[in-house]
Amino acid sequence: MLRQICTTGGVLSSTSCNSFRILSGNVIPRSASRFNSLVDSFTLKKEPKIEVPVPVVPEEEVDNALITKSPLPLITSRELKYLPYGRTARQAWVESLDTLEERKLGLVDLHPDVFGTFPRIELINTNVKWQQDYKKVNWAWLPRRSELAGSQRKPWPQKGTGRARHGHRKSPLWYGGGKAHGPRGPKSLYYMLPFDKRLHGLCSTLSVKLAQDDLKIVDTLDIPTDDPKYLEDLVDQRKWGVSVLYVDDSDIAPKNLALATDTIGHMNIMPVYGLNVFSMLKHETLVLTLAALNKIEDKLIFHLNRHNPFPPTAQKIPYGKFI
Amino acid sequence: MSMKSGSDWALALLRTLPRVNLGNLPREPYPKAPKRGHGQHGGKLHRGPQKGSFQRMSYPRLGWEPDNMPWYVRVPMENYYKNHHLKRQYPPLSLGNLQLLIDTNRLNVDEPIDVTAICNTKLFTVKPSERHYGFHLTADGIDTFKAKVNIEVQWVSEPVIAAVEKNGGTITVGYYDLHSLWAARNPMEWFRGGKPIPKRWIPPEDAIEFYTDPKNRGYLADPEKIAAERLVLSQKYGYELAKIEDDPKRDLLLKRKDPRQIFYDLEPGWVVNLRDKCILKPKDEALLQYYNN
């Protein structure tokens, strides 16, 4: 069934290629931006995908092909493993990025344990807090009395001066003296969130995104041009908000999308293994490909139903006092 | 089914609410650890007086009686826990739990059940680091035990033997030393380390009587005496002893390990190569002599 969707997507892209040619315009050269490194990681390290030239089909033939092949929208079903009793699968439309206006290619079933769990918002917050905190280092440092430069002499005699007795100018009692229990940085704020909290945090965030119509599913991330204006128009027309996160299965993003999102700061690309709670909430809309959806669901369902518990030794990432 | 789950209600409510983002997440829900108060809400003095030994919490030690010999010096020592940390521990596995494992397809009755099979359910395990020497099959749930199994455990009582043999099964009580139990509880981890399968040692002096006793179905006992004891036990508890010789599962029920063996059909001294899916057998005479004796 999934293959059918992909094939219909291919058919659609070939039909509407004429209009894309008009929209595309000039290719904007890659400029240095703060997301250059992101694009580099996807495009420059390995060879980009070679684009297969789309054959231009005359309009009459296209219409015939559409009629003879499957009509749209195509209702699809997926086999969901470990489906709980009494829960029906949640559903979402499959869209395509080929055209500016929204076109529905079909419906997919989503697992209720991943995309329809109880939205544990406080668990989402715990995940976000962990993601922000674990990489921080507290650099605050104040000297002790022994670490200050200065005289070790007794400032005045013990008796006879009429003043308070003092033995040291660097004592914590003195102005400019050492700090008795001050911060002793650098101190790592690293900690590891328990595995189950990370797992259910991801499931909750995906459920919230789907419930609020912020989760979009597309067949592929192929767009007809590398013009950033095309992406912005597409997002405007479909009312996807400002910021969009595109998630795909593979490390290498399609060339057109990588070039188009290069100059747009609020649209980013991410592979499946980089998907996290913070980034999902940072962007208003989350766009998953069908391949990414399969992989995410497989992994989360495996961990929700695995035979042996998550090994506790793997949670203990070795770290020292100073990272 | 038209039932709506609680999560459906919650997700339907979320549709009417603003988008969940980094700005509107709730605060940390878990309560903070309470701070120590007292004395203008600071913990300077430990709720006690301002001076003296009680301020510094230097209390007299427990049992201290002024001008008297403390009672724990007067009373002679009991030594209740003397050498307790050296004793062999046998974590329990009840017959009811064994039946539940079999019913929910966690254990396969068509294969002999031993400590490796039980640990592979990931619900029960032994910890050799805490001096666990294997499983103790207890009589809890003895009335509902109906499975016909060939099981090997490390400690057992008489009614449990009767319950297993009444259903036509067989039971063996075998000793595992701690070193071989490390291999038996998680064989994949052992093989992954490239270590040879160790050989089982014979029981220590104080346990050899238990494991050679045919009444306990010890693995070092004479098989003919065990057959006689099976008959005796059936007459004592009043059930008809099933004939293993005529049983279709005869090969399964009579399958036993060598006293030096840890895994069925795998011999000590062999190294399992998990990557090439093969087994490396030693040829050196000194090694063969060590592992076969």
Place this chain on the structure above:
Amino acid sequence: MLQSIATKAFRFRPVTAFKTSTKCVVLPGNTEVGSLVGRKSYSYYKSRVEETPDKYTGYETSFQEWKYVEKLIPPTHVPEPPQDPSTELPSGWRLPNPPKDCPYNVRRTKNHMIPAYLKIEDRGQVRYTYIRRVEGNIWQLEKDIGQWLQDNYPLKNIITRTNEISRCVIIKGDLVEDVREWLIAQGF
């Protein structure tokens, strides 16, 4: 300055070689094979490179016994339980078959067990029975099970409450076995 850094770097460089020992263990970087530079002699298994291949004893490779190793590999997922709801198993385990028009549901755990637990608080003074994984109308379940327990224990004051966020029903007292029995009888 540079010299001080160099001396510091020398002082704090990682230790590469340990004391010599009777065991013949050679570092991987050492060119002279067989020299008595010991490494981790306290553990035989942790020592890395030992000797040249000609000093090892012989072995033979066999593929026939691999099928016996496969029996020792644990499964990755939890095994599927028997799928026929009508069979009565000796342990009392039953496949969940909840009633059609029930407004609530209690899901089994991933190990196919009833999620009723005992929680002991206050050093054993207070005992609570928790029913977790409740879906649907949680207050109806609280009402039903409270009524059933009250009928069973007329002299006891059954106190129940719900936690809607974590979706569990909490009953005061150690009533786990009763609750489990009731839930199985209802078909959950």
